[in-house]
Amino acid sequence: NPQHRLARMYLGRPVAPRRAVLEKPAGQAPEWAIAAREAMYWTRRMVHWWLDNRQAPDGQLGGGWSDDVEFSKTWSFYSLSLNDEKVRKSLTRIADNIWHCPEVANGYFSGTSKKWHLVDVEHGAEWMSFSQPQMMLARYGDPRYIERNMQVIRNMEFLSGINAAGHRHFKAYYFSHDVLHPRRLYHCDIPENGRYTKPGIYVMWYSRHPRVMQWCREWGDAWVDHSLATKRGKPTGFIPSEIVYETDQVGGMSGKWYRIAGYPGYDFAGGSWTTKHLMGQLVANAKLFGNPRYVEPIRRIVQWKKDHHDAPYGPEGSDGWILRKENHAERMWSRWERLRDGLQAPGRLETLVKQLREISSLHASTWEMNTQEVIATDRVPLPARPSQILMNMYTGGSGSMQAYYPDSAVAWENVELQAVPMVLEADRKHLKIMIHNFDQHRTIAMRPLELDTGVYEVRIDGKRKTNFHLSHRFEPLPLSLPPSATSLVEIRQVQSRPLPAVLPDLALSETECLLDRSSNPPVLTVRVHNVGIRDSGSAKVTLTALFENREEQIGVHKVPNIPWPKALMPSFVTLQQPWKIDERARAIRVEVSTATPDEICVENNSIEVATRDWIAPRDFRERPNLYGPDGTDIPRPAWPVARCESPPGTQLPSATGFVGVSHLFGPFRETGNLKFPVRYCRRQSMAWLLRDDKNLYVLVSSWKLGAALRRKAKPGTVGPVGNFAADDRIELLFQPPGKPWRSIQVNANSAVQGRTADGKPWSPSVKSLHNVAQDTWCAEWCCRLEIPLQSLSTEGDLDGQVWHFDIVRHAFDQGQPQRSSWSGGVPESPQTWGSITW
Structure with missing residues (x-):
C-alpha cells in the first residue's frame, strides 16, 4: 500500500498532516496569537496523549524511570503557562512514586531490583533532579517537595568536602547516598556532578537555606578557580573535565584537561553537553550571590570562540578541535543575560510566527512518531517537547527547564487555549505583556515569579487600574480582558516593600x-x-x-x-x-x-x-531517612530473611538470585556507631541473606581502597591452621531468643572458626566460595556462604523467630585491627546489633 501512513513516515516520505481540533477565532486576531495558540494546542495534545495512553498508575510512561524523567522534565511548563491540572497530577504521580520506589534511598538513586550498584552521576542524579525540583514550580509552596529537594542536596555534605588545596569538590562521580565507589579512578569531581546539585538550586531559590548556599558557593568557587586557570594547556575559561579530589589536580587521572580517565564519552572530548549542568550551577550562583565572577568562565569561553572562529580543524586538543567541541556557552551566557538584564522585547514577529508554525507542522506531520511509535521515552524528538519559543512567549523564561535556575517571569491561570500572552519585557521591577483574548470577556490571573515585593501600578491599554500589592512571590493579580481583543498589560513598581531576608514558612x-x-x-x-x-x-x-x-x-x-x-x-x-x-x-x-x-x-x-x-491510611506515606540529631540513638536495623525456592547461584561475583530477592544488608558502618551521625567505614561492604528449608545463604561483597586481601590461614580438621586472627575475615553473629550468642568467622581460604559467648566449643558446618579481584585501584572480596539451618538451631521450625544478628568485616589498616558491621553495633553486645526475622 503506497499510501500507508506509517510506512511512508518510516521511509521519510511526506504524509498528509493531521488537523488541529480548534475552534476558529470569532473575530480578527493577530497572526502571532493564532500561531502560538495552535502550537500550544499541539504540544499539550502530545503530552496529554502520553498521559491518556501510556502513563501507568504508578506514573511510569513506559521507558523506565531513568528515561521517563528525561521526557517529562520540562512538563512543569504547562503548570506555569496553562495551570494544567492534568499535567500537574501526572507530575505529582511521577515525583511521588519515584521518591517511594525501592531503588531510591535517602533521597538518591541507589540501584535496581536486578543489581545493587553504585551508578555514575549522570544516570543516578537524573531520577531526583528531573522529578523533584520542577514540583516546586508545579506545586509552588507545597512543603513535601521543598523538603524532598532539601533531603537530596543534604547528601552533598557526605559526597563533597574541602580538600587540601582549600577547594570544595565532590569526592567521586560514582556514588549512592552513602557510599563512594572504591576505585580511585572515580575519585574525581567532574562537571556532570552539576546534575546532582539541581535540587540545591531550587532550595536556594525558594528559601536561601544557608547550608546549601555555603556548599554551592564553595563548590562554585573551586570550579571557577580551575576554569580561569590554564593548567595542562587549557584555554582560560574552559571547564576542565576532571579534578582529582585529594590532590586538586586537573586531569590527574587522564593527564589531559579535556578527558576523564574512567568516564569516556562524558568528558569535554565527548562534547560540551557534559559541562552545561555545571554552567547552570555557575549561573545560579551568579544570580543568588550577586557575583558575576561565577559566570566569568562562560564569558571567556564565548569570547575565545569569537577570537578563534576561523581556527581550522586540527588534532585532539588543538584550537580548531576545541572550537568544534564547544556548543553550549552561548546559550548559558544568554541565560545569565536574561537573569541579569531582564527580558527584552522580541525581534521581528514574522520570524516568531514562522517558528510557531513549524512547531505545529512538525506535530501534525509526524504525530505517530512522537506518540505510538516511540520506544525509548528519552528519545522523543526534541521539537516535540515544550518549545523554547512558547516558554519565552508565555512565561518570559529563556527556554529549557532542565532544573536550571527558574527564570520565568510569570505563571498564568484560566488562560486555557482562549487567551495567548506574549511577554515583551520583564525584570524585577516591571512587566510588559501583550495578551490576545479569543474568548468572550475573560478574567485571568497572572502570578509573578520574578518581581520584587512592593506596590505596582497596573495599566491595561494605557488605562490605570487598581494598584497591585505584591507581598510574596506567586501571589495572583486578576486581569480582566475584553472579548476578541488584544490588550497591552503594563506593571511597574511604584513603591518597594522588601521582605526580611530570614523568614519562617x-x-x-x-x-x-x-x-x-x-x-x-x-x-x-x-x-x-x-x-x-x-x-x-x-x-x-x-x-x-x-x-x-x-x-x-x-x-x-x-x-x-x-x-x-x-x-x-x-x-x-x-x-x-x-x-x-x-x-x-x-x-x-x-x-x-x-x-x-x-x-x-x-x-x-x-x-x-x-x-x-482525604486519604484513608493511618500513617503518612513517607520514606524513612537514616538521620537524627547528633547524639540521639540510631534505630537498630531489622530485616526479614528472604526465602528462595532454589539455591542462589554459585558463580562469583554475580551469584544470581541474591540481589533483588534479599534486602540489602549495608553499607557497613563503623562498629560502636550507636548514635547519630552515621559513620560509614572506608572498607565498604554489603551483604544479602536468603534461606530455604535447609540452608542459610549469605553473599558478602567487600572493598578496600588500595589494600591487598590478607589470607594466610588454611582450613584444618579442628579449625584454622595459621594466624587466622591476622587475616581478613567475615563474621556472622547470631543470638536466638533466650540463648547465648554464637558466631561464624570465615577467611578467603575457606578457613572457618566458630565461637560462643559462653566459651563452649562449636564447629559449625559451612561451605564457602570466594572470588578476590586484584584490581589496580581496589581489591574486592566476594564471599558466598552456605550454612545448614540445623547447625544454627536444633529447635525445629524457625519461621517467625526474631534473632539478634550482625555481619562484621574484620581487617587491618596499616597494621591496626579494623572492624565494620551492618548494624554499627558492638560485636560482643547482642543488644546493640540489628535483628532478622526468619
Missing part, C-alpha cells in the same frame, strides 16, 4: 490529609511544616468543615513553635482532630496562622480538600 500540603474512619470517633490527621530558615514561633491551626451554604469549625490547635529545618530534614508537627463525620460536608479547610514577622509564602498556609479525597 509555615506550610500545609494537600497530600498530607488523612482521615481514619475506623476510629471511634473518626480522626483527621494533618501535618504543619516549617520550610523556611527561621523558627516559626507560636501558631494557630484551624480545621473547618465546608457545606454548601455554611461553615462549621471542627477544632483549633495551638502550636508553640516549629523549628526551621537547619539540618535539611523535614521539620513539622502532626495534629489529630476527632470529627464525627458529617456526610453533607463537601470539603474540609485547614488553615495555619501567618508567622511573625512574615513568611516566604502565605498561600501554603491554607488548603481545602474535598472530604472524599
Whole structure:
C-alpha cells in the first residue's frame, strides 16, 4: 500500500498532516496569537496523549524511570503557562512514586531490583533532579517537595568536602547516598556532578537555606578557580573535565584537561553537553550571590570562540578541535543575560510566527512518531517537547527547564487555549505583556515569579487600574480582558516593600490529609511544616468543615513553635482532630496562622480538600531517612530473611538470585556507631541473606581502597591452621531468643572458626566460595556462604523467630585491627546489633 501512513513516515516520505481540533477565532486576531495558540494546542495534545495512553498508575510512561524523567522534565511548563491540572497530577504521580520506589534511598538513586550498584552521576542524579525540583514550580509552596529537594542536596555534605588545596569538590562521580565507589579512578569531581546539585538550586531559590548556599558557593568557587586557570594547556575559561579530589589536580587521572580517565564519552572530548549542568550551577550562583565572577568562565569561553572562529580543524586538543567541541556557552551566557538584564522585547514577529508554525507542522506531520511509535521515552524528538519559543512567549523564561535556575517571569491561570500572552519585557521591577483574548470577556490571573515585593501600578491599554500589592512571590493579580481583543498589560513598581531576608514558612500540603474512619470517633490527621530558615514561633491551626451554604469549625490547635529545618530534614508537627463525620460536608479547610514577622509564602498556609479525597491510611506515606540529631540513638536495623525456592547461584561475583530477592544488608558502618551521625567505614561492604528449608545463604561483597586481601590461614580438621586472627575475615553473629550468642568467622581460604559467648566449643558446618579481584585501584572480596539451618538451631521450625544478628568485616589498616558491621553495633553486645526475622 503506497499510501500507508506509517510506512511512508518510516521511509521519510511526506504524509498528509493531521488537523488541529480548534475552534476558529470569532473575530480578527493577530497572526502571532493564532500561531502560538495552535502550537500550544499541539504540544499539550502530545503530552496529554502520553498521559491518556501510556502513563501507568504508578506514573511510569513506559521507558523506565531513568528515561521517563528525561521526557517529562520540562512538563512543569504547562503548570506555569496553562495551570494544567492534568499535567500537574501526572507530575505529582511521577515525583511521588519515584521518591517511594525501592531503588531510591535517602533521597538518591541507589540501584535496581536486578543489581545493587553504585551508578555514575549522570544516570543516578537524573531520577531526583528531573522529578523533584520542577514540583516546586508545579506545586509552588507545597512543603513535601521543598523538603524532598532539601533531603537530596543534604547528601552533598557526605559526597563533597574541602580538600587540601582549600577547594570544595565532590569526592567521586560514582556514588549512592552513602557510599563512594572504591576505585580511585572515580575519585574525581567532574562537571556532570552539576546534575546532582539541581535540587540545591531550587532550595536556594525558594528559601536561601544557608547550608546549601555555603556548599554551592564553595563548590562554585573551586570550579571557577580551575576554569580561569590554564593548567595542562587549557584555554582560560574552559571547564576542565576532571579534578582529582585529594590532590586538586586537573586531569590527574587522564593527564589531559579535556578527558576523564574512567568516564569516556562524558568528558569535554565527548562534547560540551557534559559541562552545561555545571554552567547552570555557575549561573545560579551568579544570580543568588550577586557575583558575576561565577559566570566569568562562560564569558571567556564565548569570547575565545569569537577570537578563534576561523581556527581550522586540527588534532585532539588543538584550537580548531576545541572550537568544534564547544556548543553550549552561548546559550548559558544568554541565560545569565536574561537573569541579569531582564527580558527584552522580541525581534521581528514574522520570524516568531514562522517558528510557531513549524512547531505545529512538525506535530501534525509526524504525530505517530512522537506518540505510538516511540520506544525509548528519552528519545522523543526534541521539537516535540515544550518549545523554547512558547516558554519565552508565555512565561518570559529563556527556554529549557532542565532544573536550571527558574527564570520565568510569570505563571498564568484560566488562560486555557482562549487567551495567548506574549511577554515583551520583564525584570524585577516591571512587566510588559501583550495578551490576545479569543474568548468572550475573560478574567485571568497572572502570578509573578520574578518581581520584587512592593506596590505596582497596573495599566491595561494605557488605562490605570487598581494598584497591585505584591507581598510574596506567586501571589495572583486578576486581569480582566475584553472579548476578541488584544490588550497591552503594563506593571511597574511604584513603591518597594522588601521582605526580611530570614523568614519562617509555615506550610500545609494537600497530600498530607488523612482521615481514619475506623476510629471511634473518626480522626483527621494533618501535618504543619516549617520550610523556611527561621523558627516559626507560636501558631494557630484551624480545621473547618465546608457545606454548601455554611461553615462549621471542627477544632483549633495551638502550636508553640516549629523549628526551621537547619539540618535539611523535614521539620513539622502532626495534629489529630476527632470529627464525627458529617456526610453533607463537601470539603474540609485547614488553615495555619501567618508567622511573625512574615513568611516566604502565605498561600501554603491554607488548603481545602474535598472530604472524599482525604486519604484513608493511618500513617503518612513517607520514606524513612537514616538521620537524627547528633547524639540521639540510631534505630537498630531489622530485616526479614528472604526465602528462595532454589539455591542462589554459585558463580562469583554475580551469584544470581541474591540481589533483588534479599534486602540489602549495608553499607557497613563503623562498629560502636550507636548514635547519630552515621559513620560509614572506608572498607565498604554489603551483604544479602536468603534461606530455604535447609540452608542459610549469605553473599558478602567487600572493598578496600588500595589494600591487598590478607589470607594466610588454611582450613584444618579442628579449625584454622595459621594466624587466622591476622587475616581478613567475615563474621556472622547470631543470638536466638533466650540463648547465648554464637558466631561464624570465615577467611578467603575457606578457613572457618566458630565461637560462643559462653566459651563452649562449636564447629559449625559451612561451605564457602570466594572470588578476590586484584584490581589496580581496589581489591574486592566476594564471599558466598552456605550454612545448614540445623547447625544454627536444633529447635525445629524457625519461621517467625526474631534473632539478634550482625555481619562484621574484620581487617587491618596499616597494621591496626579494623572492624565494620551492618548494624554499627558492638560485636560482643547482642543488644546493640540489628535483628532478622526468619
